[in-house]
Amino acid sequence: FRSAVLSRCFLMIARDDLLSRELFCIEVKSFKVCLHVLMSSDVLQDGRKPANPAFWWVSDEGEEVKWSFEELGSLSRKAANVLCEACALQRGDRAMAVLPRVPEWWLLNVACMRAGIVFIPGTSQLTAKDISYRLQASKAKCIITSDTLAPALESVLPGSQFLRSKLIVGRGSRAGWLNLKELLAVASADHECVKTRSHEPMVVYFTSGTTGFPKMVVQSHSSYGIGFATTGRYWMNLTPSDIMWNTSDTGWAKSAWGSVFAPWVCGSCVFVHNMPQFKPEVIAETLSRYPITTFCTAPTAFCMLVQHDVSSYKFLSLKHCVTGGEALNPEVFAKWKIQTGLDIHEGYGQTETVAICANMKGMKIKPGSLGKAVPPYDVQIVDDHGAVVPAGEEGTIAVRVQPTRPFCLFSQYLDNPEQTAASMRGDFYVTGDRGVMDEEGYVWFVGRADDIINSAGYRIGPFEVESALLQHPAVSEVAVVSSPDPVRGEVVKAFIVLAPAFVSHDPEKLTHELQQHVKKVTAPYKYPRKVEFVQGLPKTATGKIQRKVLRSKEWASI
CATH class of the missing domain: 3.40.50.12780 (ANL, N-terminal domain)
Structure with missing residues (x-):
């Protein structure tokens, strides 16, 4: 070659x-x-x-x-x-x-x-x-x-x-x-x-x-494609005798990870259920009926499965489970282990990367961690200046790109040189996720460094939801942030300042109307599951809305 x-x-x-x-x-x-x-x-x-x-x-x-x-x-x-x-x-x-x-x-x-x-x-x-x-x-x-x-x-x-x-x-x-x-x-x-x-x-x-x-x-x-050779073989544990089922929607990079590249580079079978809607009973019945050996779904889906209680099902062929896209709750990990006898191997990456951290086959699993760095990535936790921080100290999860850029890292944000440049900090590509690395090299997710909302594995930008809401005549001002949720991890919450003509409207009916409006204007998964009507929004001296203040308020009790 x-x-x-x-x-x-x-x-x-x-x-x-x-x-x-x-x-x-x-x-x-x-x-x-x-x-x-x-x-x-x-x-x-x-x-x-x-x-x-x-x-x-x-x-x-x-x-x-x-x-x-x-x-x-x-x-x-x-x-x-x-x-x-x-x-x-x-x-x-x-x-x-x-x-x-x-x-x-x-x-x-x-x-x-x-x-x-x-x-x-x-x-x-x-x-x-x-x-x-x-x-x-x-x-x-x-x-x-x-x-x-x-x-x-x-x-x-x-x-x-x-x-x-x-x-x-x-x-x-x-x-x-x-x-x-x-x-x-x-x-x-x-x-x-x-x-x-x-x-x-x-x-x-x-x-x-x-x-x-x-x-x-x-x-x-x-x-x-070649970037998935290591993760396919050693995170997903795939061989030519395996049948891999990844439930990801076709619009997400995770579908490429687990439904195209990793299985086929390993010679494995790609299994697909058309599954127009997510139903835990359909997942459980499919795992029971078909000889699926490797299963990948989002942490939220695993949460719903253990709530459904799959202990009565017999997954005779299933031997390896993986997850990614959001943080896996250790409690869900434990319940899945009790109900099925299987571990969940969590991995971490982005649309811009392949898997950069994972609990690989044969590794000791620390429930709640993202695992260790996956070759060829050198994953570190860095500060605001791009310097590596000591073990146990919080910073931004980053990938070293100097002196050698990993061959399986994205090439650019198309037609957006400013964002491409902004994703680099010193010798590192920065993910925008906050984390901690322990003494053994395991990475632990803390949260997003920016305002992106990760709800059940769906990445939602607040700007898109705010733009949709502002098209409704009832909305004068709006700020969208993440809010904690026991099932989805976090959901979209909208803080809305109403236009004068709508102040006296019934809040419950207006909330429903605004939610339906967002579903029509943009993708339905982006609608605000929580709405709070407020008199004003926190702003900087120059008039910029401070989403961070609202987000901190939402997460203060966690």
Whole structure:
């Protein structure tokens, strides 16, 4: 390989016999190499056929879709041809996919990698306004969505000046939209994988900001997929005989972590339940019915599962559980252990990174900690000047980027050099999370250093919620902060100064009206679960609202 780092990653994988005999037929320095090898042959090095498919999808109605790596390879080549020919996309063009957990989402992931098209995932909870902003900011030339979501999007698409094609996933047809199923039926399975360069963008994620609309995080071809080799094998404990179920929504980076890159770089099966709504009983029944060996879900979901009490279920195949996205309560860890006999291996990372801390397989688990730094990351706790603080002292969780930048760290915030520069402090990339490192190197999460709200794993920027509320005539001023919650960890709370005409309105009815308003204007998960009407908001001498004062008041009793 041209890159010694990538070479070591692949050799590590090869030593575990995770890939086929064609491992060293390398055509491009990226995660595509692993997929290309796996898809070219479903035969392992010793000649045995793997027991599991590459992909296994089920629905509430009992439908199932199974693809071997070879079938995934063939279908992804057809999908790449659809994108390049029918949608007229070229290398470097951006395609936004707003899809629920349908098989085509995984197919399009791989197809975009093959064709050098930049994939932009978006949760299906996004409203038309959210999508309009994302289309304009990303300059996406193609929008891909389901037949059920397409009608809601059409009102904003005419104003998207960069959009060139619209692709629909589903059985129905719609005027002005191309149909993926119909095009796949006639597409050629011959496609030559584009040899992208290491610095070229592969995927762009939108992540919430504190003072503006979501930022665009760019992950490149050489780094992102291969960055999950270590965490897939040693945090998620994956091998070719494993079946991995990660419940994350397709719009979040966690879906790439546990539903695409880590399992497939390890030759494991990706299991998916369409799960339109989270229900603990559905999770428990699925773990009982299917031979899932590795399970990943958010701490809030584990909390709901132990409240449901899964001790009466028999998870006969389950042997390894992981979580991330928010802090795991030690009490939930203990109850899950009692009810299932299994530990939960917590990990930590961001959209900008892969997993940078984790309770790896074989490590002593300290319930409540994020674990230790994951290679190749040098994780430290730093002060406001970028200096490493002593063990036991609180600071910002940071990753060393000097003298050598980790190859699996994001490349930039797209079209936002100021935010890119602001994420660096001295020799470190700073996460914005506060933490403490103990004498043994375990990292403990303390809280956010900024105003981002992490509710049940959903990162919510206060600016977006405040902007939505200010569109309602009842709202004169508003400040949005996090508020403690026993199930979700924290929730969105809005402090609202009412316009004079609405001061005498019934508070309960007005709260409900404002909550419904936010659900319509922006993604429903962002609505304020708590609302407090106030006479005024704390401000600086220059008139800036001090969210920190309100947040401290909310958390003072914890």
